[in-house]
Amino acid sequence: MTDTDTTATTNRTPAERYDPAAIEPKWQNRWAELRLYDTDLDDDSRPKFYLLTMYPYPSGALHIGHWYIKTPTDAVARYRRMHGDNVFFPIGFDAFGLPAENAAIKNRINPRDWTMANIETMRRQLRSMGATFAWDAEVVSCEPEYYKWNQWLFIQLLKRGLAYRAVSPVDWCPNDGTLAREQVEGTDRHCWRCGAKVEKRELAQWYFRTTNYADELLDFSGIDWPEPIRIQQTNWIGRSTGAEIVFETAPSAHHAGGEELRVFTTRPDTLYGATFMVLAPEHPLVAELTSPERKADVEAYVTATQAKTEIDRLSTDREKTGVPIGADAINPVNGARIPIFIADYVLATYGTGAIMAVPAHDERDFAFATRHGLPIVRVIAPRDADPNEPLTQAFVNKAVDEAPADDRKHGWLEDIALINKGTDAARELVMVNSGPWDGKPAIEAWGGIVEALAAEGKGQEAVTYRLRDWLISRQRYWGTPIPVIHCPTDGPVPVPEEELPVLLPTEVDYRGSGENPLNRDEAFLNVSCPVCGGPAKRETDTLDTFIDSSWYWYRYLSPNKPDGPIDLDLTEGWTPVEQYTGGAEHAVMHLLYAREFTKMLRDLGMVQQNEPWRRVFNQGQILGMDGERMSKSRGNTQDPDELVSKYGADTVRLFLMFMGPWDQGGPWSPTGIGGVHRFLNRVWALALDPHYREPGDPDAGTLPDGQGEAAARTALRAAAHRTLRDVTADYQAFHFNTMVAKLMELTNTLFRYRGSAVAGGPEWDEAMRLLLQMLAPAAPHITEELWSRRLAARGEAWSSIHTSRWPEVDASAVVESSREVPVQINGKVRDRVTVAADASAAAIEAAVLASPRIQELLAGRTPDRVIQAGGGRLVNLVVRE
């Protein structure tokens, strides 16, 4: 802290210094006392505006990244209130999750104690932002009052058949149990905690039937979301239309054959070109079909596959490895025997876990065939081409490559349609090496072959998705216990609703391991079966925390409702949420899970809407100075408290908004925060002392050259209203950085007139009022202070600037009488001419041609063309050389 007493000895300014430390707590307390931002959820007299920011994970202390996320959203809340909206802007904590367990194991404390202490710290820090959260509505997801309803909803979904149990593999460490992907380290895949080699283990786990909703999730109608998020979700869902085709295994020395092998393909038209088949190494028939002499190789390959991540397996530039299993399949259309392989580029979780390989028409299959010396048979070719000429690469579709880019995005079927429409790139493609189909147009084969198969019961059209059902089981302590009891007689039985919540035991001993401690908690584990009363075991898996975050904003509306998760009446009045803001890293998973969960809630009758949020804005992520993600463990966090004590909350808020576009994020750097602080000081100085003349400015107190007093008044008013027009648009579009820049510009303009004849006059006064109101949502404390002084000076009773009405643009103030037109010759700016604001095109052209500089450059030539762009905003003279 610097000693501010020295100001008394300088004659810099007679006015009082801007001291945020004195102002900010004062107004924060005043707002709290007056309950200025409490939301009356039953007030129907004003438009409702539900503004939601992603509830934070209580990781420890707030860092600057939290401020980056929250303060612009708070500015929006304040901006909407100034428009008379009834704004609901709640906050809570996403309190279950892995970091609490990691901290608990490491420090031998209880995850709940760790979490609750962090929440306490973060609550205090969130208040210091001057944010207008509706704290009464707070939701903390690790409280039984909340997770009880996770359990209740799970049971409803189970009864509806939307939750089910299936076996699937997890990454498993013998010492620490199930591992998250981030807990598996290195190419040798060892455990992050103990270093042991990670294995796969098959576990029975719980799922939600997400895929039921796949088609509906592709439909974004009725919501207004940024296109990149919609595209990412659409690609994540990955709908493909194709066919399921039934192959049969061929008899062999060791095997009778005749098993069905179903494949999914998007290219049934290429069926005659299938020269081998590939199963996922995890395919259930692999063990059975493998011949004795291939067994060792196949098993080794299966084991090797387990050590690979899906990202590795799907990488298109990796060598396409695989091994034959010593069995053949029979192509249903021509009876050809084709060898069966396993290869890791085929995934068990997609389609049927098996493909027919058509190397001539698929790049991955082509690579595999080339590597393993398998035949490549072309079945589609241009009519005039030699069908048996060897291919150097997969013939995916030459016509597609030459088609206009927009058309190329569509699939094969559309491309064929396009070819038949006779586009420039169109070329007639015909079937070859395809028995009865030879010579027929390729466009007929796709549907025709599927139809023929269907007639014989050997295939049908099918749709498959990249999206998989949602695995909701977690082998962890710190989460919502799954309310199920496993009875040896009755199987898995839901816990009766009147016994909810199934409480998480408060005492927990990790014994230094990541293994779920619930597995050895005898008191928790041993229960009687709700059906037969016999001895039974409680489920020890807990729910994925993405479930907590899939409905918390509904709970905010009635956080204490004792007899159900959601208040239907309030929900109907207040949701879908008008605006949701949160990190871009959530563009797919959280934002998709929660959409799906909302649709399930709708099907349970808990809500009457299809989508949870009308608008979504993903802000960028603020990184540490090292360019890495900010985290306590990396030690690259910035403590906002430090900055707040030095500059005040208003400066920090404003600086975060000014840094750059909000959806971009970027590495944190405090460089430049002084400039924002200086800006607030200038606003302060203008408001307190309009007549002060700077001794350091030679022009202080004078009007700009050639500007009379009347013109100065008009110019001041025009600047204020133009700023209001632009700033309003910027708030609306979340362009906070340019919003601040425009307020700085207006401040600079006011500074130019400070101490002059127009300072303190009605136009000045209006400009000051607009400046304070425009700045109020972003810098709430300083504007409230200056507003209160302004009211006092005018002898008016106090009322908060934040309840004042957002001003209206006076369009007549914005219009100008003349404007400057840049003049280009062949696209290079060579001159500017001034014309009347309403000058006609002819008048502009005349003015341009009359310019001495332009005449000189034209040197007697007449322009070949005169282009007036944007209604005469710019003129381009085209002169041929």
Next chain:
RNA sequence: GCCGGAGUGGCGGAAUGGCAGACGCGGCCGACUUAAAAUCGGCUGCCCGCGAGGGCGUGCGGGUUCGAAUCCCGCCUUCGGCACCA
């Protein structure tokens, strides 16, 4: 690897088919001050030129257009996500 975003002065960024570099930081110069700090004002993309002025310039290479940071094609770099981090 796949999907999505971004690349512009010394730095953060503005401009999304029409004046490249708004606004701010930093730097230089000046005013005020005994002085320093603070504050205020001016200049500040690069190159050539005393100057008037000219040339070059938005990651790289091509293209469309009277006109491209912006649109299209092909690359490069970087950030986010890839299903048990939240």
